[in-house]
Amino acid sequence: MNSLSIRHLHLFALSLLIAGCQLVKPKEEEATIYRDHYQTLCACCGGWRIRVGSATYRAFDLPKAYSPEDSIQVYIRYKEDSSTCGKVMSDLIVLTSIRVR
Numbered sequence: 001m002n003s004l005s006i007r008h009l010h011l012f013a014l015s016l017l018i019a020g021c022q023l024v025k026p027k028e029e030e031a032t033i034y035r036d037h038y039q040t041l042c043a044c045c046g047g048w049r050i051r052v053g054s055a056t057y058r059a060f061d062l063p064k065a066y067s068p069e070d071s072i073q074v075y076i077r078y079k080e081d082s083s084t085c086g087k088v089m090s091d092l093i094v095l096t097s098i099r100v101r
C-alpha cells in the first residue's frame with residue numbers, strides 16, 4: 001500500500017472512532033422519584049426529589065406520565081442543571097430520559 005492509501009485508512013478509522021464515541025449514552029441509573037412535600041419561598045427550592053443510590057437530587061421538570069402522588073421507581077439518565085438555579089444549588093439535575101422499572 002502506498003502512503004496515501006494508509007493515510008486514508010487512518011483517517012477513516014479515526015472518523016469511525018470519533019463517531020462511535022458520540023453515540024455512547026451514559027448508563028441508566030436506578031432511581032426513586034418522590035414529591036417534595038414542603039413549600040418554601042425560595043425560587044430555586046422545591047421540585048421533585050430523586051434518589052439515586054445514596055445520593056438525593058432535585059429536578060424541576062418531570063413528564064406528566066411520571067408525576068407520582070407518593071413515589072415511583074424508574075430508570076433515568078440525567079445531567080447537571082446548568083440554569084441559574086443549578087449553578088447556585090448543587091443538587092439540581094435535568095432528566096434526559098426516564099422509564100418505569
